[in-house]
Amino acid sequence: MDWRTHDIFNQIPEHSNYNLLASDVALTEALDRTAAWSSEQLTAFGGRLGREETFALADAANRNPPILNAFDARGHRIDSVEFHPAWHAVLGMYREEGLVSLPFREQRPGRWPAWAAGFYMHAQIEYGTLCPATMTQASIPLLQKEPALWEALREKLFSDRYDPSDVPIAKKSSIWLGMGMTEKQGGSDVRANTTVAVPVGKGGRGGEYRLRGHKWFFSAPMCDAHLVVARAVDTDSYACFYVPRFRPDDSKNAVLVQRLKDKIGNRSNSSGEVEFQDAYGLLMGEEGRGIATIIEMATYTRLNCVLGSAALLRQALVQALSYARQRRAFGKKLIEHGLMRAVLVDLALESEAALALGMRLAEAFEQQDADDRHLAWKRIMTPAAKFWVCKRSVELTGEAMEVLGGNGYVDQGIVARLFKEAPVNSIWEGSGNVMCLDVVRALSREARLVEALISDLTEMSDGCSILTGELSHLVKLIRLNPEMLESSARILSQQLVLIAQGCLLHRYSTPEISDAFIRTRLDDRRSGRVAGAIDVTNVNVDAVLSRALAM
């Protein structure tokens, strides 16, 4: 008997077996402009990432989250985190590509954009692995200021060998670092930390301390060391401590992992809760400057959040476009329906603008010492971008999911994973309001940088009356008195980002993209409350959509 009830047709497979760099015109152009030397290696990486097998590894790493083994079989405390082999395979790819420390190890101009492109591509396939990678990278500029530690760790931080072994640092070829700030009673308000550090001997910079207290969020607890904020009792001030997993005598440090968080997304990554029972630590940075020290680390991790969210948005767009190009409804392909075209154009514009901003910030990080313009982008635009791009990806990964209809909502798929991953970026490393308040703080305290940013944007907006008009309006808003700035910090950050993105597209992208972006984001006041609510009458939809994904 023939049990078959129907033929399956018009079901579209997920987009895979493609090259993430070659298919991305905007990314290719950005790299050609800033780091052409890296294109060959990154194209090969983009090919490996896009393989169906790599997507399968990402899926497996998220479907089999890490497990905490707090004790061994005989009851000894080991606090070890066990990962699925797929985690090691994917994280190993990133390390072996040399991306963890690239911007600090490489000397050639364009090292930050080259790294940003690699990070952006990896993040599209598997984002959880980039948590320890990001924290390790961001610890480097802090460790570089501590000569003895830097001497001991430099080679292992710069190494591109993947070494997941859980042994003292001296026995490892490469290492991972994490960060610990957030406690139960307060995360954003780091000054609410109750963990204390007592000096052993005279204390002071580089000196030994014992830490007692806890961290409520402590991602990647298997890292070889964490940079931890605690209150130094000798100076009664907050300080940053280097807390390794093993003490100098090779015994395990007293950092007890109480539990791993059960998270909505970011499932491949381990985020723990820990207690310090007189844990060994070394004081980093100036005494009393602990919060400033750890915030410097967070400035770097915030850039990664921007690029990571741009990446989630990009991959959601890729899957949505590929689906819409093949799936048929009401007698034609989804992409041929006028209203769907408006949605896809909106996603494509947002995605390219997010990438442009992330790449500009990467350039700014590289050239922050060169002149005030770059420093201004780093200082003012990083928190603004972290606020805006991370929030946009939460909404727009959901919109991309809907392009796939019911298939999008099924947890077996890539888009579902992107959707569940997106909110974390908006929360960790400083959540939305905290970012906007940081923008306002920079605007009210860093007059020189504000002027540098305004003059850079003015120069870039050249020839576009909408941009120049919006910019002068924004300048007026910035010059309001500071008390008024706080309550309008979200409006201000939003406008700042939209103008900056408009300027970047105006300078670097095609007229079709920049005109459509500027008109729909900054001119037509009816646009933009939800994706696709834009007037595309004067938009070259074919040009925008074919640029978005070369197939």
Ligand SMILES: Cc1cc2nc3c(=O)[nH]c(=O)nc-3n(C[C@H](O)[C@H](O)[C@H](O)COP(=O)(O)OP(=O)(O)OC[C@H]3O[C@@H](n4cnc5c(N)ncnc54)[C@H](O)[C@@H]3O)c2cc1C
């Ligand atoms: C998956 C995951 C992993 C993490 N990993 C780590 C880690 O490894 N290390 C680490 O230290 N932390 C980590 N965190 C913690 C994260 O950084 C904090 O959750 C975050 O900084 C917010 O702190 P909180 O949760 O205490 O929220 P709160 O500080 O209580 O904030 C709650 C809300 O109030 C808002 N808010 C706060 N202050 C103001 C204000 N002045 N004005 C207006 N609004 C305000 C915030 O924007 C937020 O929306 C992780 C978080 C997650 C979700």
